[in-house]
Amino acid sequence: MLYESDYCTMDLFDVSSNIFDKEEALMDEWVPGELPEREEELEQISMAFKRSVRSDKRPRNVFLYGKSGQGKTVAIEYVLRELDNTFQTIDKKLTVIKSTLQGSNTSYQAVGKILTELEEDTHSPPKGHSYDDLTYRMFNALDDIGGYAVIVLDEIDNLGTDDDLLYDLPRAPSNGRLENTEVSVVGISNDFNFREKLSPKVKGTLGEVDVRFNPYDATELQTILKQRKEIAFQDGVVDEDVIPLCAAYSAQDEGAARQAIKLLYTAGELASNRDADSVTTDHLEKAKDRLEHELIRDGLDGLTTQERATVLAVASLEVQDKTPAKTKEVYPVYRWIIDNVGYEELTARSIHDKLTSLNTYNMVSAYENSGGVRGGTYFTFDLGNIDAHELLDVCANADYSLSETADEIPITTRQSRF
DNA sequence: TCTCCACAGGAAATTGGGGGTT
């Protein structure tokens, strides 16, 4: 996009804000000079690297886990930067290879991605070769680096149960696949359970040092929000109650700092757009509504049509107050919906899988039940925190193939909730 | 106590792709 400053002057966008001072401090990319509530974690991480400063040993492998928005990535970057500085003073060479495994569901794809970082003329993950070919290339490239190499694998939980890479990588030196380079691995996972799902042999080698990032509580969030507020807003424009309330909301919901900051930012924007002279709790409430709406929207956007139909089926039941429903109850509704759109029907077994995976994306909530009329354990599903009417609304107004169907979903009992 | 139901979820096979090398 081209910006012609000649045409786009202050007529349209009032440059001076009476709300914001440096609003950059509320943006995602902003890296604060210090991490006020993560000192303990920083210390734990740096311990893992210290032995490579003292001796010739490679740093320990580190495994960081905790929900998203807890500062894991920032923390490791912070520590590695410091380590690099130290290494320079003692004349050691440090190479950091960072790779986000988003979209890499298998070890194969992950190795491909790492190769794009390692090999200069490889710009997209290679395909069509065997896994062994790729790992061979990877270890060759690593061995060429020399010195110390730290491989940071972000969102490592994308690998699921395929832990070949996590098995091969830490073992390379003892297998004689690496001779000149000391390699260690930093794994970052958003999934608390991922570590448990790993096979024991991998858990041991990868998790030489485990650092757990617990969700921030309301008090910690307040500290963080205050820090940002001081920089981002003009003095005194944020009402006293806003920060505590903002922190409280976000603490309930995952305790993610990123979310809390976004909420505050949105509230500030609302206030600014309305030419208010202060940010009030009213703005915050509005911001919260808007973000919730966006969350549903983004959630639905990331789903396939089949998954959307499944969510829609649950929503439909929720609207009729038949909510925590078993797969068996959801399935006929799903079939009705999918037939309506003319897509192929999947089996009940697949819908059962869809429902459980939607649960992990937080689009539906699953509850485990035991007993019942016919023994065993079974799950029931509902929409959890999401408001069914709002979801139907969003879906009907979006541009999905089943938007029209969403509009048709039984309106009869729509008012029956609450 | 035993059986049996109805569900959860694992494993393997199937389907229908993507893309290589030689």
Added chain:
DNA sequence: AACCCCCAATTTCCTGTGGAGA
């Protein structure tokens, strides 16, 4: 062109579970 490698989404088949009712 012939042959190889990798993959995700499903379906099919199957085993495990625990309380209700015999």
